[in-house]
Amino acid sequence: MRALPGGVGSTQQDPARFSSLIDDVEERLFAALPDEAWVYPGHGKDTTIGAERPHLDEWRARGW
Structure with a gap:
């Protein structure tokens, strides 16, 4: 799963793939990890759950 940043x-x-992926990311990462947890995505810069959490609604609205 490629998730974050952005x-x-x-x-x-x-739409079905997006919904499935963002649901998984919310459940497996955002619901399970604290804000200070570092995430090392396959693309892009390292980030933390807390830095990305405020963008969840934006990602859902954008649809990708």
Whole structure:
């Protein structure tokens, strides 16, 4: 799963894939880890859960 920074990654404009991926990211990362937990994505710079958490609603609204 590619997640962060800036979103959950490409779902090739498939709403079902996006919904599944963002739901998984919210459950497995944001619900399970504290804000100070570091995340090391495959692309982009390292970040923390707390730095990305405020963007969840934006990602959902954007749809990618």
